[in-house]
Amino acid sequence: MPKSETVFTVAHRVSEQDRTSANRHRGGILWFTGLSGAGKSTLAIELEKALFARRYQVYTLDGDNVRQGLNTDLGFSHEDRTENIRRIGEVAALFAEAGFVVVTAFISPYRADRDRIRARHPKYFSEIFINAPLEVCEARDTKGLYRRARAGDLKDFTGVSAPYEPPAAPELEIRSGEKPVDACLADLLAFVEQRLALK
Amino acid sequence: MPKSETVFTVAHRVSEQDRTSANRHRGGILWFTGLSGAGKSTLAIELEKALFARRYQVYTLDGDNVRQGLNTDLGFSHEDRTENIRRIGEVAALFAEAGFVVVTAFISPYRADRDRIRARHPKYFSEIFINAPLEVCEARDTKGLYRRARAGDLKDFTGVSAPYEPPAAPELEIRSGEKPVDACLADLLAFVEQRLALK
Numbered sequence: 001m002p003k004s005e006t007v008f009t010v011a012h013r014v015s016e017q018d019r020t021s022a023n024r025h026r027g028g029i030l031w032f033t034g035l036s037g038a039g040k041s042t043l044a045i046e047l048e049k050a051l052f053a054r055r056y057q058v059y060t061l062d063g064d065n066v067r068q069g070l071n072t073d074l075g076f077s078h079e080d081r082t083e084n085i086r087r088i089g090e091v092a093a094l095f096a097e098a099g100f101v102v103v104t105a106f107i108s109p110y111r112a113d114r115d116r117i118r119a120r121h122p123k124y125f126s127e128i129f130i131n132a133p134l135e136v137c138e139a140r141d142t143k144g145l146y147r148r149a150r151a152g153d154l155k156d157f158t159g160v161s162a163p164y165e166p167p168a169a170p171e172l173e174i175r176s177g178e179k180p181v182d183a184c185l186a187d188l189l190a191f192v193e194q195r196l197a198l199k
Numbered sequence: 200m201p202k203s204e205t206v207f208t209v210a211h212r213v214s215e216q217d218r219t220s221a222n223r224h225r226g227g228i229l230w231f232t233g234l235s236g237a238g239k240s241t242l243a244i245e246l247e248k249a250l251f252a253r254r255y256q257v258y259t260l261d262g263d264n265v266r267q268g269l270n271t272d273l274g275f276s277h278e279d280r281t282e283n284i285r286r287i288g289e290v291a292a293l294f295a296e297a298g299f300v301v302v303t304a305f306i307s308p309y310r311a312d313r314d315r316i317r318a319r320h321p322k323y324f325s326e327i328f329i330n331a332p333l334e335v336c337e338a339r340d341t342k343g344l345y346r347r348a349r350a351g352d353l354k355d356f357t358g359v360s361a362p363y364e365p366p367a368a369p370e371l372e373i374r375s376g377e378k379p380v381d382a383c384l385a386d387l388l389a390f391v392e393q394r395l396a397l398k
Binding site for chain 1: 211213290292
């Protein structure tokens, strides 16, 4: 029994510096925000692939892997959206602390929700405005959601029946309504390399 | 505008297989369970360090990084403990999907809560019983919590005023009340290498 008391020797976690050295890049949160149909998920996943090919530790959080799991208990009311974004921000910060570049692809329409994450995790948070005009997103309507929202089938739909509050001073703006994917991706990659790569 | 429509080309995420090849190990959840004072956090952090030194992508989720952030809204009632464990399980699965070996160090006293995570994420989940007898944990009482629980200062304290349900068939049992840290750690490392390392 005495020997087992050494279990309580103070243990130190692997430091962020050690993770950065091993990965050759810092951890960080690339917080995409923008309307439905602006291209957040597509650009996030293209960025994930491009960074992975450059040997980054990178992961995308989006509706596909968060809404069905962690946040399955939440709906689309203002309160639930706020809690949805709060939890995603905290999970993203855990990933960043673990050394990852984590890309989050959520509409996250409320400025206060995004600012709260920035305030809690200033070291990691970069706000990236995936900016396509509502008319463009609605004209695309790849998932048919705008049509349903206009018909009244979808409540609280951002841009139609719920507000979208654009970032006041995003770290990066991607005009995805005007530029092709490759050009958007190049801008995103340059941002990451400049900001998170080990020099 | 036409060019931007390529934003909706179907994007495929980085596959798990690609992550495994890059990291030379699979992702997985090492779910530690056991009484307060059994050595979960200490062993988790020692394991994290040892795996990191072996070039694993590894991260520990514990009270220090989860209770103050993601689960700051939850208390210690049965319902809140269940939701606490549910969320941690979902976050751990995201880490495992991202290629990490994630160690979770929570008492997680209810069998049903642990079994629910196993059922949702069978590919990743390994239950590891950090097993020290109550008498040993209470005699150690490094944080003074047992004393406070016996005095009635702490409600719903596992082992004193709330139940602990041991795993029926854990993937691994570590008798941390009898073995020194080094021996516990060797058993944990052997388990990880056998189960998650790329052969």
